[in-house]
Amino acid sequence: MTETKRPWEEVEVGEVHRSGPHRVTEDAIIRFAEQFDPQYFHLSREGGENGPFGKLSASGWHTCSIAMKLMVSGMLCTLKSEGAPGVKQVRWLKPTFVDDELTLVTEIVDKYPSKSRANIGFCYAKHRMEDQDGTTKMTMENVFMIRRADQPG
Amino acid sequence: MTETKRPWEEVEVGEVHRSGPHRVTEDAIIRFAEQFDPQYFHLSREGGENGPFGKLSASGWHTCSIAMKLMVSGMLCTLKSEGAPGVKQVRWLKPTFVDDELTLVTEIVDKYPSKSRANIGFCYAKHRMEDQDGTTKMTMENVFMIRRADQPG
Numbered sequence: 001m002t003e004t005k006r007p008w009e010e011v012e013v014g015e016v017h018r019s020g021p022h023r024v025t026e027d028a029i030i031r032f033a034e035q036f037d038p039q040y041f042h043l044s045r046e047g048g049e050n051g052p053f054g055k056l057s058a059s060g061w062h063t064c065s066i067a068m069k070l071m072v073s074g075m076l077c078t079l080k081s082e083g084a085p086g087v088k089q090v091r092w093l094k095p096t097f098v099d100d101e102l103t104l105v106t107e108i109v110d111k112y113p114s115k116s117r118a119n120i121g122f123c124y125a126k127h128r129m130e131d132q133d134g135t136t137k138m139t140m141e142n143v144f145m146i147r148r149a150d151q152p153g
Numbered sequence: 154m155t156e157t158k159r160p161w162e163e164v165e166v167g168e169v170h171r172s173g174p175h176r177v178t179e180d181a182i183i184r185f186a187e188q189f190d191p192q193y194f195h196l197s198r199e200g201g202e203n204g205p206f207g208k209l210s211a212s213g214w215h216t217c218s219i220a221m222k223l224m225v226s227g228m229l230c231t232l233k234s235e236g237a238p239g240v241k242q243v244r245w246l247k248p249t250f251v252d253d254e255l256t257l258v259t260e261i262v263d264k265y266p267s268k269s270r271a272n273i274g275f276c277y278a279k280h281r282m283e284d285q286d287g288t289t290k291m292t293m294e295n296v297f298m299i300r301r302a303d304q305p306g
Contacts, residue, residue, distance in 0.1 A: 036218040038225055039234060052235040052298075060237060061221045065189040065214045072191055081192060082205040083245075084213060090240040145205075 005080045007149035008121030013108055019074025020103030021132065022066050024058060024096055032062040057095035063102070063138050064090060067129055070104035075125075080147035082120055088141035094131075101132040113148075120145045158233045160302035161274030166261055172227025173256030174285065175219050177211060177249055185215040210248035216255070216291050217243060220282055223257035228278075233300035235273055241294035247284075254285040266301075273298045 026045070033042035037059035041051025048056030096102065110124035122143050129138040179198070186195035190212035194204025201209030249255065263277035275296050282291040 032218075036222045038222070039229065039236075041236070059218075059221065060239070061214070061218045065185075065212075065218065068212065068214050069189045069191070076192065083192075083194070086213070086245050087240065087243040089242060092237065092239050 006078055006146075007080050008111070008113075008123070008146040009149050011079065011108055011111055011121075011123050011146060013111055015108050017075040017106045018103060019070035019106070021101035022070060022103075024062075024066070024098065024100045024102060026056065026098045029056060029058045029062065029096075029098060032065070033059050037061060053095045053097075055097060057097055060090070060092040060138075063092065063096045063129065064140070066096075066102055067104050067127060067138065067140060070102070070129075071106060071127070074104060075106055076144070079144070082145040082147055084142055084144050086142065088143070089139075091139045092137075093139065094135060094137045096131075096137055100137070102129055102137065103131075104129050114145070119148055121148050122146070159231055159299075160233050161264070161266075161276070161299035162302050164232065164261055164264055164274075164276050164299060166264055168261050170228040170259045171256060172223035172259070174254035175223060175256075177215075177219070177251065177253045177255060179209065179251045182209060182211045182215065182249075182251060185218070186212050190214060206248045208250060210250055213243070213245040213291075216245065216249045216282065217293070219249075219255055220257050220280060220291065220293060223255070223282075224259060224280070227257060228259055229297070232297070235298040235300055237295055237297050239295065241296070242292075244292045245290075246292065247288060247290045249284075249290055253290070255282055255290065256284075257282050267298070272301050274301050275299070 040047035042059050045056045105128045107126050108123050109126050114120045124143050127140040193200035195212050198209045258281045260279050261276050262279050266274045277296050280293040283289050
């Protein structure tokens, strides 16, 4: 299944991927919040209206999870991905609201080999999630582990 | 509904909250991955066995989302929370596997007033997610916005 996927060597610093749009429904916001972030302002329209943002907003972790989905469909599905060691930072600049249509813009800004694992390399990515009006909702930076072509095992 | 919740002034630097355990099922791992992180090693037992961790593992964003759930039930439900501006960093040190029982340990390490919003204050928290054996799976740092008691609106 990885035959047509690119190894680390073929990733280019400066490459940009756009993925989306992903439309966010009221039902999805509430279902995510019930499972993972049951604060009143994520759980109902009424709660949102009485909360800090004045209307129902998605959990920031929901926006992150949608970003991951868009990373997979936009960029990672083209790569021999082996996961990620973590996240450098996330900034929730604006809340995600019902009917927002989210697009993730990812730029590879650096790449370097692993010192401890000869068969993988790292790619440093900066992500920006924007809505249908071009407003930036969230920025994120992280590192991906990508399999190398020229190394065994 | 916030009558019995603590304002920012009552949060103490050094307070520690433990929340959990939360047991992670195979079904939950696969359902989260299908929605948000459809990489083959998160989608089935077979995929996991052929993947970088040798068995089915949860999306790192699933572990983050479980951490959020445990933050809400452990600490945030005691506070006049107004959300968070982002996440400072996440380190996925070990994957989350089927039947792991996760506990979140949160320590408030700093607090400071907002310069732009007189009615909130910030609390800086360090989190550690551990499993049933005490192994640290993930660390995370973030900042919470908490409503102040002594300020209007």
